[in-house]
Amino acid sequence: MSNGVLVDISKCIGCRSCVTACKTWNDLPVKTSQNTNQWDAPVDLDSDTWTRISCHIVGEGNQRKWRFVKRQCMHCNEPACESACFTHSFEKTEEGAVIYKPTELDKDYCVGCRYCMIACPFNIPKFQYEKTFPYVQKCRFCYDRLLENERPACITACPTGALKYGNQEELLAEARQRINSNPGYVNQIYGEKEYGGTSWMYISDVPFEQLGFRTNATQKSIPSYTWDVLKWTPYIFVGWGALLTAMRFFTKPKEEGHNEAEMYAPVDPKE
Amino acid sequence: MYGRNWSFRITWFRILLILFVLGAVAAALYRFIYGLGAVTNLNNDWPWGLWIGFDLLCGIALAGGGFSTALIVHVLHKDKYLPIARAALLTSLLGYIISLVSLFLDIGRWFNFWRPFFYWGFHSVLFEVFWCIALYTTIQVLEFGDIFFEKVKFPALKKILGYMMTPLLILGIVLPSLHQSSLGSLYIVAVDKLYPLWWSMLIPFFFVWSAFFLGPAMVTVEGTLAAKAYGRNPELPVFQSMTKVTMWMMIIYFIVKMIDLNYRGVFGMAFNGSHESNMFLIEMIVFILLPIFMYAIPSIRTRLWGVVTASLLVVVGVVFNRMNVVFTGMAKSVGSSYFPSIWELLITIGMWSFLALAYLFIVENFSILPKEEHTHTTTRIYDTGFHA
Numbered sequence: 001m002s003n004g005v006l007v008d009i010s011k012c013i014g015c016r017s018c019v020t021a022c023k024t025w026n027d028l029p030v031k032t033s034q035n036t037n038q039w040d041a042p043v044d045l046d047s048d049t050w051t052r053i054s055c056h057i058v059g060e061g062n063q064r065k066w067r068f069v070k071r072q073c074m075h076c077n078e079p080a081c082e083s084a085c086f087t088h089s090f091e092k093t094e095e096g097a098v099i100y101k102p103t104e105l106d107k108d109y110c111v112g113c114r115y116c117m118i119a120c121p122f123n124i125p126k127f128q129y130e131k132t133f134p135y136v137q138k139c140r141f142c143y144d145r146l147l148e149n150e151r152p153a154c155i156t157a158c159p160t161g162a163l164k165y166g167n168q169e170e171l172l173a174e175a176r177q178r179i180n181s182n183p184g185y186v187n188q189i190y191g192e193k194e195y196g197g198t199s200w201m202y203i204s205d206v207p208f209e210q211l212g213f214r215t216n217a218t219q220k221s222i223p224s225y226t227w228d229v230l231k232w233t234p235y236i237f238v239g240w241g242a243l244l245t246a247m248r249f250f251t252k253p254k255e256e257g258h259n260e261a262e263m264y265a266p267v268d269p270k271e
Numbered sequence: 272m273y274g275r276n277w278s279f280r281i282t283w284f285r286i287l288l289i290l291f292v293l294g295a296v297a298a299a300l301y302r303f304i305y306g307l308g309a310v311t312n313l314n315n316d317w318p319w320g321l322w323i324g325f326d327l328l329c330g331i332a333l334a335g336g337g338f339s340t341a342l343i344v345h346v347l348h349k350d351k352y353l354p355i356a357r358a359a360l361l362t363s364l365l366g367y368i369i370s371l372v373s374l375f376l377d378i379g380r381w382f383n384f385w386r387p388f389f390y391w392g393f394h395s396v397l398f399e400v401f402w403c404i405a406l407y408t409t410i411q412v413l414e415f416g417d418i419f420f421e422k423v424k425f426p427a428l429k430k431i432l433g434y435m436m437t438p439l440l441i442l443g444i445v446l447p448s449l450h451q452s453s454l455g456s457l458y459i460v461a462v463d464k465l466y467p468l469w470w471s472m473l474i475p476f477f478f479v480w481s482a483f484f485l486g487p488a489m490v491t492v493e494g495t496l497a498a499k500a501y502g503r504n505p506e507l508p509v510f511q512s513m514t515k516v517t518m519w520m521m522i523i524y525f526i527v528k529m530i531d532l533n534y535r536g537v538f539g540m541a542f543n544g545s546h547e548s549n550m551f552l553i554e555m556i557v558f559i560l561l562p563i564f565m566y567a568i569p570s571i572r573t574r575l576w577g578v579v580t581a582s583l584l585v586v587v588g589v590v591f592n593r594m595n596v597v598f599t600g601m602a603k604s605v606g607s608s609y610f611p612s613i614w615e616l617l618i619t620i621g622m623w624s625f626l627a628l629a630y631l632f633i634v635e636n637f638s639i640l641p642k643e644e645h646t647h648t649t650t651r652i653y654d655t656g657f658h659a
Contacts, residue, residue, distance in 0.1 A: 046315060084460055086398035087383075087390045109386045112379020114318035115397050119460040123605075126315045127379065129308030134379040218462055226396055229456045229475055233399060233449060241445045244346050248437065251348045264357055264638035266422075267501050 002096035014068030021157035083223035097141030196221025295621020326373035337363020339486030403450030558588025
């Protein structure tokens with residue numbers, strides 16, 4: 001089983017050390033115009049922001065609480081982006097990371113069609129619209145660090161232990177144990193089943209639908225949906241072709257009733 | 272080598288079209304040098320905009336006239352439809368060329384466009400779309416070669432093409448059937464993103480079926496336009512007898528749609544008053560049910576205005592449906608809004624202007640439209656054109 005990360009939303013204090021670590025390790029520019037005083041800034045991921053903290057105020061009156069959710073690529077077990085890409089530019093690695101080959105492995109096949117962006121249920125891949133020859137960009141799970149048996153940069157930076165890196169199975173077991181031993185947690189591990197499971201998993205003390213998670217998510221992986229349709233292609237190709245050929249010869253008129261060359265003529269525009 | 276002179280009459284309308292094309296070419300060059308962000312309003316929430324939504328998805332659907340007429344005329348041998356066969360093939364070919372151009376404009380790393388031929392992402396629906404469109408456009412060019420070599424004499428090539436014609440015709444129906452449906456399958460990945468009134472495992476069926484019944488309607492509209500432009504008689508009897516195909520196919524489309532909505536338990540969403548439900552109701556009532564009734568009533572169907580109006584509704588309805596899938600149905604899950612920039616619009620207008628110019632040039636120089644009985648025949652020399 002590959003590796004993953006368990007995010008404990010109840011432990012996150014919204015310090016954004018992970019965001020800074022990500023920018024630093026990956027040499028990503030900071031757009032100063034985005035650093036306003038808004039709690040939620042930057043308001044979305046973009047081609048230079050692969051992780052961010054979204055800020056949520058939940059509850060009423062005295063029960064009001066702040067909750068912070070780290071967002072990044074979920075690194076699906078069966079990624080929609082990988083199945084959507086027609087040049088194999090995404091890959092789910094053994095280590096658990098979903099990487100984009102043109103920038104990660106220097107295998108530049110990407111044509112920039114952006115179908116991965118349509119496909120991703122978490123709206124993660126972003127595009128360098130400002131570049132002449134743009135790449136798709138997203139969190140790469142610090143794949144270079146994983147290869148060196150290092151933890152991803154954001155995890156080393158987290159001061160509260162909200163992020164835990166490890167074997168996916170063990171993390172799931174730990175998450176279940178944490179939920180069972182503390183009634184404060186919501187009884188759900190987001191990422192255990194969503195879209196066939198993801199390497200990044202979340203537990204929370206606040207219902208997930210209040211934190212901007214898509215909670216009606218299907219448990220089937222997205223590639224299995226497309227494959228249910230695509231697998232018929234060869235049969236349709238052969239069957240429909242055979243049927244058409246049969247019909248063409250079966251209905252073929254005995255004698256040629258028309259001469260196409262005699263039938264049509266160029267149009268005289270002066271008419 | 273060339274049998275006849277070439278002609279292209281210049282009118283003010285054509286000059287206007289040429290200006291649009293030139294403007295679009297300039298904008299396209301700018302886009303290739305400075306990137307998508309400099310020209311388009313596309314963003315991370317709306318990666319696909321006007322060029323994919325309209326020029327590609329609608330362009331390919333509107334070009335459906337090619338494969339449905341090929342099936343009716345060359346496979347089922349319904350000879351009474353022969354008068355419209357070549358015009359349908361031509362508009363289909365031009366439609367595919369437009370779609371390929373818009374695809375090329377839209378891909379960010381356009382110098383890599385050939386990669387999918389070598390790195391087979393066969394688990395991607397887009398892979399099927401790409402291969403089928405590329406192959407089918409080639410096939411249509413070859414099919415057109417048959418017409419081309421009637422004018423440009425090259426007997427040896429024409430003979431070879433003649434031998435190839437049956438397999439080409441069969442492939443020329445199988446491939447578009449596959450990719451018309453896979454254009455719909457593209458949206459199967461958007462499981463939780465596309466509004467449930469449009470998302471369905473049957474979306475490939477809906478796309479290929481509507482592209483097919485759109486064919487006869489499109490031929491009717493084009494045929495009437497061409498007849499008007501050249502002062503000819505519209506092929507009214509052909510248009511009328513095609514309405515039966517369209518009408519029954521639309522009835523089946525409607526029934527399957529209703530069954531599908533019920534089966535998935537989202538039928539009630541059509542009446543929940545949301546923007547999506549209203550757009551869906553318009554799509555179903557104005558663009559599906561209304562043309563069915565117009566085709567069903569003889570006093571409407573047998574008149575030119577009636578058959579043309581109903582066909583126009585079918586054509587606009589398919590465009591409306593594709594727009595609903597690409598934009599209306601995705602808007603809620605995306606959140607932000609998209610409207611094409613002036614440059615995106617200019618390039619789109621330029622591409623369709625080019626299509627119109629190419630159509631005019633080809634019908635005036637090749638044997639596309641049927642001879643009119645009362646007019647003069649073969650000998651014809653134009654002085655206005657260029658001499659090739």
